[in-house]
Amino acid sequence: MNSLPxxxxxxxxxxxxxxxxxxxxxxxYPSAVLTSDERIIIFGGYNNVTTFGDLWILDLTKYQWSIRNILNPIVDLVLYRHAATLVDNYMIVAFGLFSENNMSSKIFMLDVSHKDSYRWVTEFTPNATTTTTTTISSNPISSNTISSDSKNVSLIIGAIIGGIIFLVIFVIAIILTPKFINKHNALLTN
Structure with missing residues (x-):
């Protein structure tokens, strides 16, 4: 981890x-995301002894590692084999394992908008600097105005959650299919 190819x-x-x-x-099995201001944020992981809940930052402008504390840590939140993605200024962490036989069905959001402070949040607030308004109508008297970014963000979040759910179902199917085939073959040989 001291040299980066x-x-x-x-x-x-x-x-x-x-x-x-x-x-x-x-x-x-940690997760990692790349922010727009050139930080790689790594959360969690496992090393055959310890399941981690720590947050490491690799600043690509300085090529420097640092560990960061989360201002409002969730007690005993250690996770591995989870998925993470970055939407605006939020690292969305989903599913994974708390321990070997303890799967997570939860989704967590970490506000990563500040380089030196990180906080778990329960509400998604789109980045105000990227919000634009689109007018839909050529009639100046009755123009309907909608926020195109808020709809796009909703679609992105829906697609991410749908993709994660598909991935979980796919992994479960891969795990259960050999067991089903072995059980079926055992019944046929008896």
Missing amino acids: LYNTKSDTWTTMSIFGPTPPDRG
Whole structure:
């Protein structure tokens, strides 16, 4: 975690950047998102001993790691094999495992709008700087105005949640199909 391989898509070459600061402990199955201001935010993970609920930030402008505290931590929120995505200034963390046999059916939202403070939230507020208004009507007397971004955000969130639900159902089907086939084959051989 102290050196970062970088691939340049234009020149088709690899380089290695040295990373400074404390480094995250080794882990598998964390989530990671890239913010518009060049931060990679890593949450959770598992290393065969510990399930993590920590938040690590890799600042790509300085190539520096830092660990950040969440201002309002959720008690005992440790998670791995979960999904995460970034919508506006919110890291949406969904599903995963709390422990080996304890699956999560919850969705969490982390406000990542500030580089130095992170907070779990329960309400999504679209970024005000990206909100635009679209007028639908050529008649100046009765023009209907709607917020196109608020509809787009709703569609994006719906698509993300739908995709995550599909992914969970797909994974469950993959896990259960071999068990069903083995059980069916066992019945046929008896």
